[in-house]
Amino acid sequence: MTQPEFNFFQHWYPLALLADLDPKYPKSITLLGIRLVIWKPQGQQNYQVFLDECPHRLAPLSEGRIDEKTGNLMCSYHGWEFNSQGVCSRIPQAENPELVKDKFCVQVFPTREQQEILWVWADPLSAELAAKTSLPLSPKIKxxxxxxxxxxxxxxxxxxxxxxxxxxxxxxxxxxxxxxxxxxxxxxxxxxxxxxxxxxxxxxxxxxxxxxxxxxxxxxxxxxxxxxxxxxxxxxxxxxxxxxxxxxxxxxxxxxxxxxxxxxxxxxxxxxxxxxxxxxxxxxxxxxxxxxxxxxxxxxxxxxxxxxxxxxxxxxxxxxxxxxxxxxxxxxxxxxNIPVPEYFPFNDNRQQLLDTYHQHTQHCSSCRKALKTIQRLQLGLLIYFLLTVSSVALMSDSVRSYWGIPLIAIALFGLGIYGGLKYYLEPKFYFVDYIHADKK
The missing domain is CATH 3.90.380.10 (Naphthalene 1,2-dioxygenase Alpha Subunit; Chain A, domain 1)
Structure with missing residues (x-):
């Protein structure tokens, strides 16, 4: 009896967390070696997933933009546009409008949105099977x-x-x-x-x-x-x-x-x-x-x-x-046709292996927003410290003797908070070396 083979492509995969996607920007992501682009047509509820290649000259569509007038995905190389079905709807250089009609399409992958996740079916040629196949969800996480x-x-x-x-x-x-x-x-x-x-x-x-x-x-x-x-x-x-x-x-x-x-x-x-x-x-x-x-x-x-x-x-x-x-x-x-090296190369650079920013922070909406807030707070605290010290220096002796000490104390307290944000909290969004021998 022939042993059945597992088909990696005819399955649903979680592609991204919906909360981490920005509907204003296309996003590039790789699954099973396939470069994909996630984007949301303007005015529509659901995200679309296309092959990340413009059929014109194979430029990445993830470097494109959502056109404000049509709501379509525009390639930033020559301006070709694609609607939610992957059909090319506009070629700015076309001499004849009939040249565009249903002839140049991007490969579209079946998608679903459930449990706050964008799911993709990895085989775009078996959409009917995708429609019949349930998502690998947990019934507990509700x-x-x-x-x-x-x-x-x-x-x-x-x-x-x-x-x-x-x-x-x-x-x-x-x-x-x-x-x-x-x-x-x-x-x-x-x-x-x-x-x-x-x-x-x-x-x-x-x-x-x-x-x-x-x-x-x-x-x-x-x-x-x-x-x-x-x-x-x-x-x-x-x-x-x-x-x-x-x-x-x-x-x-x-x-x-x-x-x-x-x-x-x-x-x-x-x-x-x-x-x-x-x-x-x-x-x-x-x-x-x-x-x-x-x-x-x-x-x-x-x-x-x-x-x-x-x-x-x-x-x-x-x-x-x-x-x-x-x-x-x-x-x-x-x-x-993805080459697999005989040996995966060693990487001894701990900063690259534990690069939290590129592996997580830049993808996570919650962490991105928190990092921006922390950086703005640092700038505000630093400006406050400099302005306070300058103001105290310019005060008259009588005013400085009354207000100088409390204002400088508050400024130093703010500088301490700045140090905590700068040297303790902010690095956690980028890189913190993990040494097992130090964990007592």
């Missing part, structure tokens, strides 16, 4: 179920295969994320039991509060955590293949407790104080791990290179078997 939830987006400097492996590994959490999501001294056995393993689902269960983990290929990995007190958590991470050696994670985190605290905590604060650090604490480990596997064990497979004697690694073993069985141990880069 406010009507009594949960509150938050979101997170991060571009990562390691492969999709490594990302899935990492998220499917609960035993690393108290060690790799010491002080963030557990403590290393609490690391213990995790007896996982595989209850289902098919082409379309792998599920494991374990006794205790971590009741189940599900992997729905190609991207949904979800933890269900139920505590004896009745508190529940859902951790849902969508693992998205971008390019060889690069991936993307979109995380949704739901809970039915501490709701008031959750609602008053700004999303950007959660990101810089927790979510960024969790991914930072894995980044260098995983970036180098997959390269050690490639370069130090070229004649070996994961079966011989990895040493996994405990049941804590059972889901990783099952996932690796699934990948070998249904994907022949490779992602579909050859189908797209």
């Amino acid at each position: 406010t009507e179920n009594g949960f509150v939830w938050s979101r997170y987006f991060r571009d990562l400097e390691y492969d999709w295969l490594t990302l899935v492996e990492n998220i499917a590994d609960p035993s690393h959490v108290p060690v790799a994320h010491h002080g963030l999501q557990g403590r290393r001294e609490n690391a213990r056995s995790v007896p996982l039991e595989v209850v289902e393993s098919t082409l379309n689902l792998i599920e494991v269960k374990t006794p205790g509060y971590l009741s189940s983990i599900q992997f729905e290929p190609p991207c949904r990995l979800e933890y269900e955590i139920a505590f004896p007190t009745g508190k529940k958590m859902q951790i849902l991470v969508y693992c998205i293949p971008v390019l060889p050696g690069k991936s993307r994670a979109i995380g949704l985190f739901a809970q039915n407790f501490a709701k008031s605290l959750h609602r008053i905590t700004p999303l950007w604060w959660e990101h810089i104080m927790l979510r960024n650090l969790v991914f930072d604490s894995d980044m260098i480990l995983l970036h180098q791990q997959e390269r050690f596997l490639q370069q130090n064990h070229p004649e070996k497979t994961w079966k011989t290179a990895y040493k996994m004697p405990t049941t804590a690694d059972r889901l990783i073993i099952e996932f690796r078997k699934w990948f070998d069985r249904y994907c022949q141990g490779q992602l579909p880069w050859k189908q797209l």
Whole structure:
């Protein structure tokens, strides 16, 4: 009997969080090696996703603009315009209007918008199948179920295969994320039991509060955590293949407790104080791990290179078997003529690997706005300090003796706040080195 093959393209993928998109600007994004452009036609409710290539001379449409009069996507190279169906509606250089009519189209990808996410179907030629296929959603992450939830987006400097492996590994959490999501001294056995393993689902269960983990290929990995007190958590991470050696994670985190605290905590604060650090604490480990596997064990497979004697690694073993069985141990880069290097190159530049700004901040609307506000506050505090010191210097002796000290004290207090914003808070949006040995 022929083994079924997994088709990476005929699936729904989360492409972007709706809250992070700006309808005024086209946005470039890569999925499965395909450069896409997200844009919203003026006056319409939903975003569109096109191949990021103008059919004229292949200029990136993501560098274009939304025309104010027509509401269409305009290529910034020669001004060709495309409507929401991807049909070229205007060529400024055309001598004959009939030249334009339905002849030059951009490839359009099926989309949906649900659970505050823009979804895309990765095969534009199977739109009918897309319409019949349900989204890989979690039924738990709904406010009507009594949960509150938050979101997170991060571009990562390691492969999709490594990302899935990492998220499917609960035993690393108290060690790799010491002080963030557990403590290393609490690391213990995790007896996982595989209850289902098919082409379309792998599920494991374990006794205790971590009741189940599900992997729905190609991207949904979800933890269900139920505590004896009745508190529940859902951790849902969508693992998205971008390019060889690069991936993307979109995380949704739901809970039915501490709701008031959750609602008053700004999303950007959660990101810089927790979510960024969790991914930072894995980044260098995983970036180098997959390269050690490639370069130090070229004649070996994961079966011989990895040493996994405990049941804590059972889901990783099952996932690796699934990948070998249904994907022949490779992602579909050859189908797209994307060259895959024999070895992914090492990057020892920690600032590039932990580049929070380009991997997260620039994409996150909450963090972008917070960063701008922090920078404006710094400028205001600095101007206030300079103006206050100058004003006190120009005062008469009698006025200065009365007002000078309190005004200078307030100015120095503001300067202290400036220092905290400049040297403590602002760097968290750009780069903070993560040193595991420093985490006591």
